[in-house]
Amino acid sequence: MKFSCEKEQLAGAVTITSRAAAAKSAVPSMEGLLMEAAEDLTVWGYNQKTGIRSTIPADVTEQGSIVINARLFGDIIRKLPDDIVYISVNERCTVNIRCSMSEYNLSGIPADEYPELPSTDYQNSIYMKERDIKSMIAETNFAVMDNDARPIYTGALFEVENGILTVVAVDGFRLALRREHVAKTEVSRISFVVPGAALTEVERIAGDSEELMKVTLGTTHVMFTMGNNLLIARRLEGEFMNYRNSIPQSGKYSIQAARRDVINTVERVSLIISDKFKSPVRCQFTDGKLRVSTATTLGKAYDECAVEGDGEGLEIGFNNRYILDALKAAPSDNIRFQLSTNVSPCVITPAEGEKNFLYMILPVRLRANEG
Numbered sequence: 001m002k003f004s005c006e007k008e009q010l011a012g013a014v015t016i017t018s019r020a021a022a023a024k025s026a027v028p029s030m031e032g033l034l035m036e037a038a039e040d041l042t043v044w045g046y047n048q049k050t051g052i053r054s055t056i057p058a059d060v061t062e063q064g065s066i067v068i069n070a071r072l073f074g075d076i077i078r079k080l081p082d083d084i085v086y087i088s089v090n091e092r093c094t095v096n097i098r099c100s101m102s103e104y105n106l107s108g109i110p111a112d113e114y115p116e117l118p119s120t121d122y123q124n125s126i127y128m129k130e131r132d133i134k135s136m137i138a139e140t141n142f143a144v145m146d147n148d149a150r151p152i153y154t155g156a157l158f159e160v161e162n163g164i165l166t167v168v169a170v171d172g173f174r175l176a177l178r179r180e181h182v183a184k185t186e187v188s189r190i191s192f193v194v195p196g197a198a199l200t201e202v203e204r205i206a207g208d209s210e211e212l213m214k215v216t217l218g219t220t221h222v223m224f225t226m227g228n229n230l231l232i233a234r235r236l237e238g239e240f241m242n243y244r245n246s247i248p249q250s251g252k253y254s255i256q257a258a259r260r261d262v263i264n265t266v267e268r269v270s271l272i273i274s275d276k277f278k279s280p281v282r283c284q285f286t287d288g289k290l291r292v293s294t295a296t297t298l299g300k301a302y303d304e305c306a307v308e309g310d311g312e313g314l315e316i317g318f319n320n321r322y323i324l325d326a327l328k329a330a331p332s333d334n335i336r337f338q339l340s341t342n343v344s345p346c347v348i349t350p351a352e353g354e355k356n357f358l359y360m361i362l363p364v365r366l367r368a369n370e371g
Helices: 007-018 070-079 130-138 196-205 259-272 320-329
Strands: 002-006 032-037 041-046 050-056 059-062 064-069 084-089 094-099 102-107 124-129 155-161 164-170 174-181 189-195 212-217 221-226 229-234 253-258 281-296 299-318 334-339 346-350 357-361
Touching: 002 007, 007 032, 007 041, 007 050, 007 070, 007 084, 032 070, 050 196, 064 070, 070 102, 124 130, 130 164, 130 174, 130 196, 130 212, 155 196, 174 320, 189 196, 189 229, 196 221, 196 229, 253 259, 253 281, 259 281, 259 299, 259 320, 259 334, 281 320, 299 320, 299 334, 320 357
Parallel strands: none
Antiparallel strands: 002 059, 002 084, 032 041, 032 064, 041 050, 050 229, 084 094, 094 102, 124 212, 155 164, 155 189, 164 174, 174 357, 212 221, 221 229, 253 299, 253 334, 281 299, 334 346, 346 357
């Protein structure tokens, strides 16, 4: 195996694919990257849950494949000068790396010791602008469940219907939903669940461009193709909640506010809340004002901001992190709170325009001495 390529392109491919290499494994090849030199150079990282592939141009003079420790190889490539990198592998799997005056000889692992790579038996595909998928993931993935109590909720639901993609994430305390029109689809209706960890990597790889991302659905896997990069992950199986029936269709009170004003108010009050000193934030919706307060063993905090509408003094408690996560993710400067009682869900939507996002947060029961 012998090839040469641009250092910058190789460093980019190694950085992207290393995210899918196992950090620590009893099988050394799992901590490595599979490099395959043919017409171009293909680099794979795979942890038996998620696989990431990156393809870059290379001048291949001798085809072949090898596995190299991802952490060490990445450290070396990033430190090399910006020049052409020359890599060759001999029959003893010794990897020679040369760039300008730098040279390394590393022990590689035969490619046949690398785990079998996942594949997608084609069923259907949808196409979305990269920037749209990127923003949809960023604005919902925070609500994915972070433990395995209900495995299906450690991922987000992707649902395509009538040319619109809806992404939904839930964790038992909150729900995040985003909608966008698809650029192209081969089906009128389809749904599947993608692991949250895989979506985090898709968000990192995707650019803020108009380029189309192809999402290919197979029987057991889903594949995201972004230019020269590809991510493949096993679909989560199970019954996802009927989110439509869980979202209140109307509320007794409708309160409009500037998103940034509410964030600043809640953040100031949250300064006396920590993992050690926990307490919900008490939100009181009055005529034209949102009053926010809390109390912990550190003391008490109060702040307020202007809103439009009258909640008639409704007091409702929230986990401060949950409401901040939703407000920071909301892709609109002005939002609307839909409320009914202090024990019913709070729904946050755009104040005006297309209803392309929705966040639902379950309240926390308040005690008399809180806030």
